[in-house]
């Protein structure tokens with residue numbers, strides 16, 4: 355380390371530099387927040403049903419087994435594109451029935467297979483959850499994940 | 505130990521270590537589910553084990569930081585703690601709220617964002633306790649000597665509390681929810697917590713090497729500067745695929761790559777001071793944890809972080825066992841080992857005896873570090889296979905997981921080794937003390953039983 359640098363100079367660089375980097379970071383994050391509302395997500399379609407679906411997702415802490423947009427636990431498959439995986443972009447009715455059917459069929463007690471609990475969601479909660487998945491599938495993620503398999 | 509009130513740290517260390525042990529129990533259970541999927545699947549599903557495991561980690565690390573602060577601040581400020589009573593109340597609230605959350609989880613009472621599952625009332629209690637802690641210690645520093653160590657430490661803690669406020673903000677838009685979620689998770693571990701880490705390491709090095717404070721404190725500012733210059737915009741490495749603008753890819757690539765530098769600087773710093781130092785400190789085990797913390801965090805956070813931080817790599821590895829491998833070694837190396845370093849250093853002084861049980865303590869070091877490294881390697885191999893099969897070839901998630909059994913078995917094995925290390929550490933630190941004096945205290949004849 356340079357002998358010329360004094361402790362006080364190092365301290366001033368730390369405070370000054372950190373403030374500047376923080377301001378840039380905050381500015382870009384706020385810009386991104388706005389960009390999400392206006393451009394990369396379907397804000398107009400973010401209705402009561404989707405919000406209720408997100409609440410179902412949170413109430414049962416699905417994220418502690420699954421990832422969504424790559425974040426969460428790595429025990430179960432990625433779910434941000436589950437709507438797409440079930441063919442929702444082509445055949446929404448079949449995808450909806452398929453996802454609801456999956457939820458109702460748990461736990462599949464195949465020996466040696468990871469178990470997903472039965473959450474006993476009612477018909478409305480299931481529909482909200484599917485609405486949420488459908489909405490999430492519409493987020494522009496720069497083509498992540500690389501494959502439909504998630 | 506120069507000030508009576510430094511003793512306040514003891515219950516904090518004890519509670520932190522008890523929760524650490526509990527964290528490992530939940531980790532072992534979750535690892536068992538990967539090997540035997542039917543294990544407790546009715547009584548305690550995987551998601552409950554996992555949130556218990558991660559929440560216990562965060563709570564015990566924070567309680568450990570609190571203890572470390574109570575221990576070192578009076579000495580730095582050269583005055584007694586403002587209010588020991590407030591410290592005990594603060595601990596009771598924090599630990600009580602944490603325990604309430606943990607018990608609630610077992611009954612399905614939890615939120616739905618990972619690491620932040622605590623119910624709102626728990627979050628509020630944690631905040632109140634944190635503020636009491638900050639008030640108490642800030643008052644202590646204000647009435648005494650202000651050193652760079654205590655200023656940087658307090659700054660890190662204050663900023664940790666401020667960024668925690670984003671835990672209360674939960675936008676309906678999932679993309680925005682995730683955007684701000686990282687303002688806690690990333691900004692904590694790759695930003696303000698590193699201030700806490702660097703200042704505690706600086707304190708330990710001042711005490712144990714005898715190097716001039718002026719030099720160590722200059723390093724400290726350089727390191728924490730590097731941390732925030734790289735780490736704030738480095739958050740970009742989480743903003744690649746979240747419905748974010750494309751500019752985060754170059755920003756994340758450049759700045760998060762630079763996050764390796766402060767971790768490397770901490771290794772240089774620790775070893776340089778260690779070699780430069782004139783003092784032969786009798787607490788060899790604490791020195792080992794201090795140097796080990798710098799080294800393992802460099803590998804866990806720096807090297808394993810860099811491995812998947814570039815956007816064109818992260819595109820394939822994002823959210824796989826690679827992430828799990830990195831998360832484990834980074835948290836362990838940087839923050840778990842930091843706590844064990846300060847605890848190993850402080851406990852003999854709090855118990856007012858010479859450093860004790862050093863051999864057992866050092867065994868626990870090697871066993872724990874060995875176990876964690878092996879776990880990281882197995883998870884990394886699992887992650888490479890998973891990334892290739894699932895992300896490159898496009899195979900189905902469950903099919904790919906079926907190919908990873910061997911790695912998950914080895915992960916459970918290495919986790920058990922870690923658990924053994926933890927038990928040894930607890931016995932070494934809190935158990936009956938066998939004094940093991942270094943050569944120059946004992947007189948001639950080698951380093952006695954401490955080598």
Ligand code: HEM
Nearest residue numbers: 693741760763805809810812813822823827831834835838
């Ligand atoms: C002590 C410091 C660090 C700790 C404790 C830490 C911990 C973690 C954890 C727990 C995650 C997973 C978060 C989740 O649940 O999604 C994570 C993700 C990540 N970390 Fe770190 N980390 C540290 C430092 C670093 C550094 C220095 C880098 C880069 C050089 C880095 C790069 C990453 C990346 C790229 C991810 C995202 C992985 C993905 O896409 O799935 N980390 N880190």
Ligand SMILES: [Fe+2]
Nearest residue numbers: 690694739742
């Ligand atoms: Fe990060």
